[in-house]
Amino acid sequence: MIGTKIGICIPTARMEAISIFAKYWEDVIHCSIKEDISFSVFIHEDAMLRTTDVVIPSANKVLHTCQQDLVKMLGVNHWIIPRKSGACRSFPMFLAWKDGCDYILTLDDDCYPPTDNSNLFFIQHLEAFKCDRWFQTISGLKPRGVPYADRGILPVILNHGLWTGVPDLDGPTSLVISDAPSKVVLRANREVIPPGMFFPLCAMNVCYHRSAIPAAYNLLMGLELCGFDRFDDIWSGLFLKRIADHLGLYITNGLPFVYHAKASNPFNNNQKEALGIGIHEFFWKHIARAQLTSLTIQGCYAELAEWVKCFPDEYPDAPRVDGYFESLGNAMHIWLSLFNN
DSSP, X not given: OTTEEEEEEEEESOHHHHHHHHHHHHHHHHHHHTTTEEEEEEEEESSSSOOSOOOOTTSSEEEEEOHHHHHHHHGGGGGGSOSSSXXXXXXXXXXXXXXXXXXXXXXXXXXXXXXXXXXXXXXXXXXXXXXXXXXXXXXXXXXXXXXXXXXXXXXXXEEEEEEEESOOOOHHHHHHHHHSXXXXXXXXXXXXXXXXXXXXXOTTEEEXXXXXXXXXXXXXXXXXXXXXXXOHHHHXXXXXXXXXXXXXXXXXXXXXXXXXXXXXXXXXXXXXXXXXXXXXXXXXXXXXXXXXXXXXXXXHHHHHHHHHHTHHHHOTTSOOOTTHHHHHHHHHHHHHHGGGO
């Protein structure tokens, strides 16, 4: 981990939340610098103009952008970054990649360091990319047959961290448990997600290897744009997992945790998700069927960009949004082109 450069990316529509965020994370960043990790922070404010800038003394740099910067930097292609949606996190992720960050971490503005071992937060994310290739059948002592020296390194492209506090639930589930609360059980370890299985990617605490960013676009979303929201990270996870399975790459899930403080409004979430929930029941199957032939992440993503355009014809019973999947495929191609410059 010598000289490791991490880019921390935060989308926000509430700059007052970023001031609190910076106060909580400053000490954690400062402690991790001792591990020879350097940090750059990329804040994207989902507003036309920037408001008060935030100072994080331990960070090498803090880059604060807004909607106006999308037009300046992306020109006619600025439309691929949604407004009024958490999917705008793609822009700071691209800027972190462009800045040369080795790992790109996305956090929501209402996520704070874990209450236990917060000084290990960044180390635990990086440890996911050092997983060996041997599954331990027991805990404690290593069983017979596990090599003593070289156990290889699993090619991990993404570590999906979890969250204590407010769980990441959809609107309908939130409403159901409001009458009958249920406890979310988090497994305090790290697991490799098996090949052939999908997972629900929640972008509030995710660390990407830089090689994954060309396929980590958070998709076109928003009630005004397409009639639904909150599936940008979920579907980006579908694409990344399908590519990982095809290329023999891996995704891990579990540690480290963040504390998620803010409960979003389940009635608003119901409105945002309703159409997407209906589409999702068909769309994940469409991605599972994708026939990939490329041997690179970028090549596979280009193939998926064409594959999503076929979705309405392949699943005529799915809810329809006129022109959406054609536009989405085009946006994915444009996103890919940013990494050729």
